[in-house]
Ligand SMILES: Nc1ncnc2c1ncn2[C@@H]1O[C@H](COP(=O)(O)OP(=O)(O)O)[C@@H](O)[C@H]1O
């Protein structure tokens with residue numbers, strides 16, 4: 088049989104257990120929340136890297152490029168400053184994809200070849216033209232040299248830009264960094 092003293096001691100013990108249960112359920116909820124957040128950020132990352140054209144249209148060019156630059160920055164310890172000005176959320180799919188892929192190739196070239204410390208990726212929409220400027224302070228290269236014209240990366244960049252009736256210029260000199268400039272019209276000839 089329980090005495091009065093036993094019952095008195097039972098009260099605080101139960102309160103303590105209730106508190107522990109509360110803490111435990113809070114901790115579980117936080118854990119679930121953290122798992123959900125990391126799944127969402129993994130999704131955004133996956134979408135922005137292995138990007139499908141329809142997903143690029145949904146995210147918008149600037150929103151898709153930002154995490155790409157951040158990811159390269161943290162993976163390769165290069166400071167990449169990405170800025171976007173007046174870029175409409177919905178762009179022609181082929182123009183958006185072209186700019187996205189050209190940025191990827193240009194940034195990969197910086198990572199692969201040139202030991203840059205600082206990179207700027209600038210995206211501006213003006214007078215129905217997208218301007219993409221990618222500048223690095225790496226070792227630079229001779230643009231007309233055989234090595235630069237024999238590989239597919241720079242050629243595929245030019246070809247992508249040509250297909251959307253844009254223009255591309257690669258300016259570089261050994262020891263002076265590299266600047267890739269791309270202009271892509273936002274209107275089809277038929278709608279211009
Ligand atoms: N940003 C850059 N900085 C220094 N060198 C570069 C850069 N971009 C291209 N290059 C030079 O141009 C060459 C051709 O580049 P690319 O056509 O992309 O082929 P790949 O990257 O497969 O070598 C590279 O091998 C490299 O020597």
Ligand SMILES: [Mg+2]
Pocket residue numbers: 192195196240241
């Ligand atoms: Mg390349």
